[in-house]
Amino acid sequence: xxxxxxxxxxxxxxxxxxxxxxxxxxxxxxxxxxxxxxxxxxxxxxxxxxxxxxxxxxxxxxxxxxxxxxxxxxxxxxxxxxxxxxxxxxxxxxxxxxxxxxxxxxxxxxxxxxxxxxxxxxxxxxxxxxxxxxxxxxxxxxxxxxxxxxxxxxxxxxxxxxxxxxxxxxxxxxxxxxxxxxxxxxxxxxxxxxxxxxxxxxxxxxxxxxxxxxxxxxxxxxxxxxxxxxxxxxxxxxxxxxxxxxxxxxxxxxxxxxxxxxxxxxxxxxxxxxxxxxxxxxxxxxxxxxxxxxxxxxxxxxxxxxxxxxxxxxxxxxxxxxxxxxxxxxxxxxxxxxxxxxxxxxxxxxxxxxxxxxxxxxxxxxxxxxxxxxxxxxxxxxxxxxxxxxxxxxxxxxxxxxxxxxxxxxxxxxxxxxxxxxxxxxxxxxxxxxxxxx
Numbered sequence: 486x487x488x489x490x491x492x493x494x495x496x497x498x499x500x501x502x503x504x505x506x507x508x509x510x511x512x513x514x515x516x517x518x519x520x521x522x523x524x525x526x527x528x529x530x531x532x533x534x535x536x537x538x539x540x541x542x543x544x545x546x547x548x549x550x551x552x553x554x555x556x557x558x559x560x561x562x563x564x565x566x567x568x569x570x571x572x573x574x575x576x577x578x579x580x581x582x583x584x585x586x587x588x589x590x591x592x593x594x595x596x597x598x599x600x601x602x603x604x605x606x607x608x609x610x611x612x613x614x615x616x617x618x619x620x621x622x623x624x625x626x627x628x629x630x631x632x633x634x635x636x637x638x639x640x641x642x643x644x645x646x647x648x649x650x651x652x653x654x655x656x657x658x659x660x661x662x663x664x665x666x667x668x669x670x671x672x673x674x675x676x677x678x679x680x681x682x683x684x685x686x687x688x689x690x691x692x693x694x695x696x697x698x699x700x701x702x703x704x705x706x707x708x709x710x711x712x713x714x715x716x717x718x719x720x721x722x723x724x725x726x727x728x729x730x731x732x733x734x735x736x737x738x739x740x741x742x743x744x745x746x747x748x749x750x751x752x753x754x755x756x757x758x759x760x761x762x763x764x765x766x767x768x769x770x771x772x773x774x775x776x777x778x779x780x781x782x783x784x785x786x787x788x789x790x791x792x793x794x795x796x797x798x799x800x801x802x803x804x805x806x807x808x809x810x811x812x813x814x815x816x817x818x819x820x821x822x823x824x825x826x827x828x829x830x831x832x833x834x835x836x837x838x839x840x841x842x843x844x845x846x847x848x849x850x851x852x853x854x855x856x857x858x859x860x861x862x863x864x865x866x867x868x869x870x871x872x873x874x875x876x877x878x879x880x881x882x883x884x885x886x887x888x889x890x891x892x893x894x895x896x897x898x899x900x901x902x903x904x905x906x907x908x909x910x911x912x913x914x915x916x917x918x919x920x921x922x923x
Contacts, residue, residue, distance in 0.1 A: 498598070500524035503562055507555070507577070508569025509536055514544060515643035516567045516592040519599070521545030522646060530559055555580045563588065567595055570636070570661035591665035593658060596641035598668070605763055606635070606656045608663065608697050609677025611810040613637075615748075615787055616677060616756040617657040620763055623777040627769045629653050636662060653767060660696035670703040673766050674728065675711040675759050680809030680838070701726035709766045711759050733758040744779045749788070750817030786912035788814055792919035796889025799919035802896035803912030808833040811896045812842035821891045822846050823883040825876070826860050827853040828899030828911075835863035839898065843868065849886060853879035855903035875904065876911070880918045893919075 504520045506513045509531040517529045527548040529541060534552045541550045551559065557580050560566060566581065566589045568574065574581070574589060581589065597604070607617045614637050621633035632644050635656030656671075663669075679694060698720075701710045705727045712720055714734040721730075733740065735754035740761045748757065761774050783789055786803040793799070802814045806828075815822060824847050833839075840863065843850075852860050852872040864870045873879040876895075883893050895915045905911040 498523060499564055502526065502564035503528070504565045504567065505530060505560055505563045506567045506569070507531070507572050509533070509540055509550065510569055510571070511643070512592045512640045513567070513569040514540065515640040515646065516569075516595055517541070517548045518544045519595065519642040519646055520565075520567070521547040525564075528559060528563075530555060557583060560584050565590065565595075567592060568665055570659060573661075574664065587667060589665060590667060591662050592640055592642055593635065593656070593662045594666040594669050596645055597666075597670075599645050600641075600654060602632075602651050602654045603673075603767070604654045604656060604671040605673040605675070605767070606658045606671040606700055607675040607677065607759075607763075608658045608660070608700050609675070610680045610807060611805075611813060612677045612752060612756045613657045613659075614804070615753070615784060616675070616760050617655055618784060619756065619760045619778070619781055621655045622781055623760065623764045623769060623774050624653055624655065624767070626777040627764070627773040629767075631655055658700060660693055663699045664696045666699060668703065669700075671700070671708065673709050673711065673763050674700045674704060674726075675763050676700065676713060676716075677756065677759055678713050678809070679716060680807060680833070698723065698725040701728055704728035709763075711762045713755070713759075731762050733762050743775055745781070746779070747782045748778075750813060752813035752816070786909055788817060789912075791916040792923050794884070794919065794923045796891075797884065797887045798892045799915070800892055800894045800896075801912040801915050802894060803901070803908040803915065805896040805898060806831060806900050806908060808835065808838040808898050811898045812839055814894065814896045815842045815846050818846060818892055818894070821848045821888075823849040823851065823887055823891055823893045825851050825853060825879055825883070825893070825895045825915075826897050826899070827856055827872075827876075827879070828897050828904070829902050830856040830859045830899050835860060840864070840867065848891070849883060851879035851883045856899055860898075876914060877918050880915065881922070884922055 502525055504525040505528045506517045507530050509529055517527045520527045529548055530551045536552055538550055541548045566584055568591055607613055621631045624631045629652040631653050632651040633655045636659045637657045708728040710726050710728040710730050712730055712732055714732040717732055735751040737758045740758035743757055745757055786801050789801045791799050791801045805811050805814055850864055850868045850870040853876045857872045901908045901911040
């Protein structure tokens with residue numbers, strides 16, 4: 486047996502105690518497996534009654550699955566309740582009324598109890614995945630063994646149970662995860678930016694920002710908080726951390742001269758600046774960082790060119806699910822843009838937050854799917870705007886109007902769940918449409 490797994494199983498923390506995990510997705514299943522490994526009696530609860538009950542077979546004999554509406558009885562006598570990231574505490578208030586708040590945690594918090602490796606954690610509204618992945622690549626180039634996961638890829642619980650070891654753990658962390666941490670303490674924490682998002686989940690902007698800042702709450706002067714200079718005025722008025730505060734921006738002299746041929750735009754320069762400040766705290770040299778940054782390619786669905794047809798460039802930025810992310814993408818282009826918008830709107834003011842970035846750049850707007858009632862009133866008076874029921878019709882209509890040198894940009898400012906299982910599936914469909922046009 487791997488020594489790390491032995492160490493986990495030797496913990497007496499929850500042996501023989503009742504643990505309830507809410508949500509049977511990948512994060513919830515990995516939390517259940519870890520709890521079973523340390524001897525807890527685990528109830529995995531999910532409201533989706535169509536789930537396959539055999540899901541629990543591989544999780545351990547101490548895990549049982551219960552499907553259907555949640556009830557107070559499920560949580561009676563629970564020593565710990567682990568909420569999956571997509572489950573807001575406030576929406577569970579009635580059934581969790583008898584559970585002390587200190588016993589309600591997330592998978593991230595649970596996993597952090599079982600590792601001594603230094604943690605570098607990245608949060609923010611936009612750019613988290615790109616920056617987290619870039620940090621991991623820089624650290625690997627510097628000779629470290631690295632685990633990159635959390636809100637992307639592999640949950641930390643799953644990594645630990647697999648016997649994973651790393652010199653540094655690099656995590657993308659969401660506001661959902663950070664609402665349910667009590668002891669989680671990274672050595673380096675990064676806040677990339679902040680803009681309206683997830684207002685369908687959080688009660689208001691203040692709750693959303695407070696969740697982000699909870700990343701830094703337990704850090705002390707031995708740790709480093711990497712923070713955006715654009716928020717300095719607001720953040721310096723808040724008592725949210727004892728960590729050393731280091732500020733970054735897209736035009737920092739120390740970081741702006743990295744060669745990054747595949748990461749265009751001011752938003753990516755800011756991401757690079759944050760990444761460099763973060764890895765610098767762990768002893769990475771400028772030369773090591775420069776090599777990794779120069780050779781780093783953007784991840785799929787993040788301003789990814791997918792085809793060029795008759796001089797028209799098709800760019801997949803399906804990951805841009807907020808107004809702020811679309812604005813950042815638009816500022817990266819010096820060519821006329823025909824913009825695709827549509828899907829499940831997550832909040833914000835289109836006229837105030839998006840229109841200024843569109844002016845002088847966007848020559849046509851193709852709306853598709855849901856949120857027509859949000860975008861059309863704000864855009865139709867100023868931009869050539871139309872609506873189609875689905876993405877394929879919108880793309881083909883834009884292409885019929887496009888000229889050589891134009892960009893057709895899928896940067897939808899929305900979640901994808903009106904028509905697709907994920908932003909990745911939406912981006913893949915866009916790519917197939919472009920390839921068929923070729």
